[in-house]
Amino acid sequence: MxxxxxxxxxxxxxxxxxxxxxxxxxxxxxxxxxxxxxxxxxxxxxxxxxxxxxxxxxxxxxxxxxxxxxxxxxxxxxxxxxxxxxxxxxxxxxxxxxxxxxxxxxxxxxxxxxxxxxxxxxxxxxxxxxxxxxxxxxxxxxxxxxxxxxxxxxxxxxxxxxxxxxxxxxxxxxxxxxxxxxxxxxxxxxxxxxxxxxMALTDTNIKVDSVxxxxxIKRLRSVVDQIYIDDKIKDYIVDLVIATRDPQKYNLDLSEFIEYGASPRATIFLAIASKAYAFLKGRGYVTPQDVKSIGMDVLRHRVIITYEAEAEEMTAENVIQKIFDNIEVP
Missing domain, CATH: 3.40.50.300 (P-loop containing nucleotide triphosphate hydrolases)
Structure with a gap:
């Protein structure tokens, strides 16, 4: 583009x-x-x-x-x-x-x-x-x-x-x-x-206007669809998701903690949510920081951790954070 x-x-x-x-x-x-x-x-x-x-x-x-x-x-x-x-x-x-x-x-x-x-x-x-x-x-x-x-x-x-x-x-x-x-x-x-x-009142009914x-909403979504996402950032999104399934590919020592990684739906949602995040920040293109900012909210419920992870008090969020910290940013 x-x-x-x-x-x-x-x-x-x-x-x-x-x-x-x-x-x-x-x-x-x-x-x-x-x-x-x-x-x-x-x-x-x-x-x-x-x-x-x-x-x-x-x-x-x-x-x-x-x-x-x-x-x-x-x-x-x-x-x-x-x-x-x-x-x-x-x-x-x-x-x-x-x-x-x-x-x-x-x-x-x-x-x-x-x-x-x-x-x-x-x-x-x-x-x-x-x-x-x-x-x-x-x-x-x-x-x-x-x-x-x-x-x-x-x-x-x-x-x-x-x-x-x-x-x-x-x-x-x-x-x-x-x-x-x-x-x-x-x-x-x-x-x-x-x-x-x-809010410490007996009547807290605040009028909200419809704006x-x-x-x-349809118009705003069509703008989000047009936001530019570079091939390098697309590859970065794919790397992040695949690292949740096969961390060894990326030299990450996390296999024993991950039962199931994220599905292809995560890849799609991460790309769309990154575009929407860029829109909120007033930009017509996606940066790696957009992906990182919204990434935890897209992935936290898609990475299922093992009993070993729970025993070591590792959460899905800890695992995802390690992936974000170690995957090379374009």
Whole structure:
């Protein structure tokens, strides 16, 4: 790609970045701190990728997603996942009409643009798999009819790492469908104080304006698709992913710690998420630092570690960090 083309894309991004800063400002009205989380939610919107949020209760995971949905003029549904939930509660069902002797389709709450699947690991496997068909195929089957889901369609799921009794952990194949997995952390002291000042009221209903239309999202995504990614950076992405499967190829002594590496889906998602990250930084091309910045969120749930790793208190993140530290940057 010629440098003038990259400059053109960069100019378009600069024009469009106002829309996204408006979205960030609306979220900032409600959410204190959590810059990393807000940035990653925007990347999910730009890159058309589902997001899994993990963190202890009370860190504004649900609030962040609800605020994001309010700031975009789209249909939004919050689904509280519980052990007694049925697939029909999610996707809908066929209802028999005794007068006409026919079945009519009653669509479920999944027919929305943004779905907040709250505490996704509390629902049984049948419900999880119904949601995951929708995520992967962007369609839902009720009876013998298949219905396309509206675009944009994003699933933002939360899970708590504590209170694991009575939960149904997501199988690896299902976790793999989330583009990003974010670990939501505690605020620092200054942010905690700001939360107190702003939120320690009996009425905390803050008005959020809709600043983005579904058409804007499609337009922004078409700009993301045009962002330039050099062949050397493509090779770097492939090297990172293959190093999770075959670390010895790259002289990394990590084989005993890795049970399974990342799938080709990781390669695709890492490239798209890097482009979306470059967009947020106002650039029409991807740098190796973009790949590194977003890489942990794309890979952390795709690298499965062994019992040996757990015994040595190595986490998937430690393994991925070693790969990032040792693979040559172009």
């Amino acid at each position: 010629e440098s003038k083309d990259i400059k053109n894309i960069t100019d378009v991004i600069k024009e469009e970045s106002g829309v996204l800063s408006g979205l960030s400002n609306e979220m900032g009205k409600v959410i204190v701190g959590q810059k990393h989380l807000i940035e990653r939610l925007l990347i999910g919107i730009l890159a058309n990728g589902h997001i899994l949020l993990e963190g202890v209760p009370g860190l504004a995971k649900t609030l962040s997603v609800m605020t994001l949905a309010k700031a975009i003029k789209v249909q939004y549904q919050r689904l509280q996942f519980t052990p007694d939930l049925l697939p029909a509660d999610l996707i809908g069902t066929l209802i028999y009409n005794p007068r006409s002797g026919e079945f009519t389709t009653k669509k479920g709450p999944i027919f929305s643009n943004i779905i907040l699947a709250d505490e996704i690991n509390r629902a049984p496997a049948k419900v999880q798999s119904a949601l995951l068909e929708a995520m992967q195929e962007k369609q839902v089957t009720i009876g013998d009819e298949t219905f396309k889901l509206e675009d944009p369609f994003l699933v933002l799921a939360t899970q708590n790492p504590i209170e694991q009794e009575g939960t149904y952990p997501l199988p690896e194949a299902q976790v793999d469908r989330f583009m990003l997995k974010l670990n939501v952390d505690y605020p620092d002291k200054g942010e905690e104080r700001e939360i107190l000042d702003r 983005l239309q579904p058409g804007d």
